[in-house]
Amino acid sequence: MYTKFSPEMKDTHLILVPSMLPIHFKFIVPVFEMSGYKLEVLQTDNDNIRQEGLAHVHNDMCYPALLTIGQFMDALKSGKYDLHHVVLAMTQTAGGCRASNYLSLMRKALEQENWEFIPCLSANLSGLEKDSGIDFTLPLLLRIVYGALYGDALMWLKNQVKPYEIHAGQTDQVVDEIAQEIVGMFSTGQYRKSKKIYKDMIERMKAIPRTKEKKIRVGIVGEIYMKYSPLGNQHLEDYLIQEGFEPVLSGVMDFALYTIENGLIDYRYYHMHAKTKPVYQMAKDVIMRMQKTFRDAIKKDGTFTEPDDFAEVIRNGKPFIDPGVKMGEGWLLTSEVVSLVKSGVDNVIMCQPFGCLPNHIVAKGMTKKIKEEFPQVNIAPIDYDPSASKVNQENRIRLMMANARLNAQNKEA
Amino acid sequence: MYRIGFDIGSTTIKAVVLDENNHICYRSYERHKAQVRQKALDKIKELRKYTKEPFTFAISGSGAIGVCEQSGLPFVQEVFASAMATKELYPETDVAIELGGEDAKILFFKGSIEQRMNSQCAGGTGAFIDQMAQLLDMSLEEMNEASQHYHRIYPIASRCGVFAKSDIQPLINQGVDKADLCVSIFQAVVGQTVTSLAQGHKIEGNVLFLGGPLYFLSGLRQRFQETLHLRDDQVNCPDTAIHYVALGTAYCSEKVYTRNELEDILEKLVNTPMQLDESEPLFETEEDYEAFVARHRSHDVKYAKLSDYTGKAYLGIDSGSTTTKLALITEDGRLLFDSYSSNKGNPLDVVLEDLKSIYDQNPGIRIFGAYATGYGEELMRHAFHLDGGVVETLAHYTAAKRFNPQVDYILDIGGQDIKCFKIRQGHIDDIVLNEACSSGCGSFIETFANSLGYDSVEFAKLGLRSKHPVDLGTRCTVFMNSGVKQAQKNGATVEDISAGLCRSVVRNALYKVIRTTNKNDIGKHIVVQGGTFQNDAVLRSFEQELGYQVIRPSIAHLMGAYGAALYAKKLHRTPSAILNKEQLDAFTHKSQSVACQGCTNHCSLTINTFSDGTRLIAGNKCDKPVKLKKQVEPLPDMYKYKMKLLEEEQKRFKHTKKIGMPFVLNNYDLLPFWGRFFDCLGYEVVWSKPSTIQTYVRGQQTIPSDTACYPAKVVHGHIQQLMDDGIKEIFYPCMTYNIDENQSDNHYNCPIVAYYPQVIESNMDLLSIHFISPFLSFDDEKTFARAVKMHFERAGIEWKTKDIRIAMRAGINAYNDFMERLHVYHDQCVQYARIHHHPIAVLCGRPYHLDPLINHQINQLLTSLGFVVVSEESVPKQKPHRVNVLNQWTYHARLYQAAHYVCKHDDMHLIQLVSFGCGLDAVTTDEVKQILKRSDKFYTQIKIDEIDNLGAVRIRLRSLKGAIEEKEEGLKREGKYVY
Secondary structure (H helix, E strand, O other), X not given: OXXXXXXXXXXXXXXXXXOOOOOXXXXXXXXXXXXXXXXXXXXXXXXXXXXXXXXXXXXXXXXHHHHHHHHHHHHHHOOOOOHHXXXXXXXXXXXXXXXXXXXXXXXXXHHXXXXXXXXXXXXXXXXXXXXXXXXXXXXXXXXXXXXXXXHHHHHHHHHHHHHHEOOOOHHHHHHHHHHHHHHHHHHHOHHHOHHHHHHHHHHHHHXXXXXXXXXXXXXXXXXXXXXXXXXXXOOHHHHHHHOOEEEEOOOHHHHHHHHHHHHHHHHHXXXXXXXXXXXXXXXXXXXXXXXXXXXXXXXXXXXOXXXXXXXXXXXXXXXXOOOOOOOOOHHHHHHHHHHHHHOOOOEEEEEEEOOOHHHHHHXXXXXXXXXXXXXXXXXXXXEEOXXXXXXXXXXXXXXXXXXXXXXXXXXXO | OEEEEEEEOOOEEEEEEEOOOOOEEEEEEEEOOOOXXXXXXXXXXXXXXXXXXXXXXXXXXXXXXXXXXXXXXXXXXXXXXXXXXHHHHOOOOOEEEEEOOOOEEEEEOOOOOEEEEOOHHHOOOHHHHHHHHHHHOOOHHHHHHHHOOOOOOOOOOOOOHHHHHHHHHHHHHOOOOHHHHHHHHHHHHHHHHHHHHHOOOOOOOOEEEEOHHHHHOHHHHHHHHHHOOOOHHHEEOOOOHHHHHHHHHHHHOOOEEOHHHHHHHHHHHHHOOOOOOXXXXXXXXXXXXXXXXXXXXXXXXXXXOOOOOOOEEEEEEEEOOOEEEEEEEOOOOOEEEEEEEEOOOOHHHHHHHHHHHHHHHOOOOEEEEEEEEOOOHHHHHXXXXXXXEOOHHHHHHHHHHHHOOOOOEEEEEOOXXXXXXEEEOOEEEEEEEOOHHHOOHHHHHHHHHHHOOOOHHHHHHHHHOOOOOOOOOOOOHHHHHHHXXXXXXXXXOHHHHHHHHHHHHHHHHHHHHOOOOXXXXXXXXXXXXXHHHHOHHHHHHHHHHHOOXXXXXXXXXXXXXXXXXXXXXXXXXXXXXXOOHHHHHOOOEEEEEXXXXXXXXXXXXXXXXXXXXXXXXXXXXXXOOOOOOOOOOOOOEHHHHHHHHHHHHHHHOOOOOEEEEOOOOOHHHHHHHHHHHHHHOOOEEEEOOOOOHHHHHHHHHHOOOOOOOXXXXXXXXXXXXXXXOOOOEEXXXXXXXXXXXXXXXXXXXXXXXHHHXXXXXXXXXXXXXXXXXXXXXXXXXXXHHHHHHHHHHHOOOOOOHHHHHHHHHHHHHHHHHHHHHHHHHHHHHHHHHHHHOOOEEEEEOOHHHHOHHHHOXXXXXXXXXXXXXXXHHHOOOOOOOOOOOOOOEHHHHHHHHHHHHHHOOOOEEEEEEEEOOOOOHXXXXXXXXXXXXXXXXXXXXXXXXXXXXXXXXXXXXXXXHHHHHHHHHHHHHOOOOOO
């Protein structure tokens, strides 16, 4: 029997969170603090994480499970934490993908070490683990949504500025400063003035001195953890920038919209969630409106490229994959690739954990069809797993880059 | 200006120099023995005479990335380099196929250039052929020559080299003709290239063959040509095939250098100290090593002199996958004679020589018992008239007990397999064999040593001196290859690589095969054995990894044979029937391969005929070809029964209007539903025929993901077959949700089962038919009917919603009836077993594991071993149990149910079939195991894939049977056994 997370633990326990989205997670700690939770995002990135993962998780399990659980075990063994006063937080998707099992695997790992007393907390919005989750109050939810949106915006702008910065490190520094200011606004309530915040954000990113050269844009799609987490994808964004490319990553809010959209599709296809359907519809509308504020700000300013409208992303995928494919990244992954290509990003890296089941369908399974429609597209599927050495992955990425350069040359000629 | 291109691969370095007129004025192809940097520098110095300054220079290849990163030398991606060279030299090419030491690539030039490299798990083509050549004890030239005179091609798994090897090994042991083996090996390479690389892209038009293996082996080219139906004028293998990447790199080189500049850069590189992950050396000092050697020497076995021995002697033969071991012992267990030799393609000859040698040394020797064990057990018994055979596991345990009566854990790492067994209260409690994917561990070190230009003993010794063993990961050997590349990239020394490899083998065994998480779980009295542990570096790594000392008997490599001899001594008390000296002198043997005509499987059989006229048939999956005379009543087998019922269901309804459906995945479960459903609507379902290897091959070229599970990959062939048969409407729905059996929190299908129709739609050419694939769920009649109606309308078939709803209900009734029949038969099976005292095997998996191609007829193997076989879905409904994992898949919930059910019955044993690549079973296997462990039951997991070799499975199931019998006896003694 495992230990549940009870409301009293809010005051006594420190909640540990695995790393994933470096910019977004800057907001997590203060946002939760305001609702009375003490949080720490793990920042570790070492080989022991993989070793601990291998030792505690079935080795055929997907790589993200191995890494997140490995990161927890590594932290717990580091001696930095009072084991009787920590809680481990995991997200749970509850879908048909095996990823929804992370929490039970985490508990099994704890059992192995006789640490059953450490509670695990499920962060999900699907009603799993009702008795061991966070109480998502409206103010907390609102801050999370805003935090995610600002994170998305900063990441989006960063990727358009950093590759061109003249003074190395300046972009990261400015992103940090802006993030700090937004953190301050969470406590004053100012954070909801998104129009102003976006405008200011764009101004300051724009002010960073940049070179005028044209760089090739490379889209990153994939399994959500592999796509964003530098620990998982071996710092892929930085690697691309270092090699002279501009990475393009859609925001994490698109994934949230995808899960909401799936609720609506379930209703349409199988008449499920008849009662909650209006809530889904409302959430979708609200978030999409919030995203539009950022797009409008970019458009008005005119310096940067704007992210895709999610309604457009949904439409883009339909000729390729049925929206009923909803496990893992489902139709979203295919739709994202198509959207990238349509907006002129012909080079795409698909990050996937080795043996990821949904990716057999939505990534590798759809490549042929996408290529038939867009012959110019240059897709590199990259498998990640604890033993696949970096050379192999790099080699594949290099091939993609060499092709990208050649295609760009041909286009010019 | 002159242009120079280097290609540094995993094992070789290639160099090309182009002059001002683009003529090749120098080219070379050499092994670099992991000394990448030095070799590059030497090469540049050597090129002084061939170049004019200044020249352009660039490097390519997987071994070059590190060099370039550290030195700033220009790097050209290798596939890209090949593409450039082709554009320049052979612009008419449509497809280029390039096989390298460890990689395979296909380049498509038609339209936009498309380049495919082998994914991480399909590596090792050139290295694989090398390995096979060694296994057959032939040179590559001999293999090539032999392959021209073949009679038949054996099916060999075409996924990764390791798989193929486990297919070939038994063929060798069965004594199959070498020419046939060679050609089958080449065919496997072709299959592998075509499936894993083409991924839905047809290979046609003008084809260019590149890389060493294709250049040197005309037989391999021949296989490609035949498989792809290419005319002679469509193929080309230029004489630059082996230097091709270097040539392309030379074309791509842009940066200008002078000789001195370049030499300076490389010189500096050679002298740059390497950054390496600090890791513990195997031995800190020479004294440590000596102490270690002395300690292990204490476990030496005693010897007796053969020539003047007059007592009773006992013989054990362990006919393993790559080696044959033989031990002759005295009554008190001293060794009279032992041998350990590589099979060199024919284990019979090896044993023949050994036996002759025994008779030569002591013509009067009195052998009182001779037993065989291992893969080739049957062959040995028949050939030399031995007295009996013993399961490998039991042989090892018997031997290990000699060295430590308290032994509670035996780990055996042999040439290509890892075996470990846990012993509890005197019986074998848990057996773990390596899954086909991580096998090849022992022979891997050897092959690797050779590829680096060392022999294995020398290579292992180097490892002992390593100060910084490299970390090479713990997955399959193919991954280790890329790990070595990484290490070479970092400039690791051969010593470090050797030690790193040994450590990986150990970690592989511990974490991948045994899957240990807690060292104390393993045991306190560990005996390690098998040829691989003869390597001190492996032994030391193992002790280091565990943190305590283990016993390695001096005859670690002979334990199977020694155990078999001890076993013979225990059981046999009369003079042995083994061939005497005269009979041996007259001994000859002939092998012949035929296709069995016993059933539609047409297994390839090998008939060995010996000089005395006795015959041994091998390769059979059932007893039909061997047991024609003696008719035994077959034991009840749910798999057979269900298959028969399904076949009846398929023929049950007749209509003139037809709908095609593939007989795959969840349709193995839902077939009764769909049959009745369409019957109600006035249609007959035409099901695709049960899978055969041809079915698979038929759809092979359209499989987009080579790491998907085998049951999924077979789907392509089924759809193709339906189309070839002229079916115009194929129905194959996507089902996110399965039938809700109220045993789990939700009732999902796995992503593959749920959405494979989408893959079919996007990757197969379906233009000539209507592919009807709505998203359906049984939960809601209304949306079900609506979706069916809408999608069939698009195909021009109109039904009323009302009729669809009626049909759906009828279908569900038919489905329930069908399931009920399974339950009834289940009870009959159990009853039969109890009356006749047979153990019951609950063979668990997924409904589609019923497919005989997928389950390799393991059910028949079980009945032949005396088990009554039932399946997981036939298990009576249990009250829902709590499980420790998220339980939201219908098929998985059945597994947990079955596990709980088995726990309640002493005479039932659960065997779980797991398809390779099934990600969800990473969750279920651990949970099922835990449920069983709690009730002190055996857990047996069998991983299945394309491999068509039941050898390992047989050993495993026989050991299980042995263990069950022992345990039952124990329970009976204690009066606890219920049945």
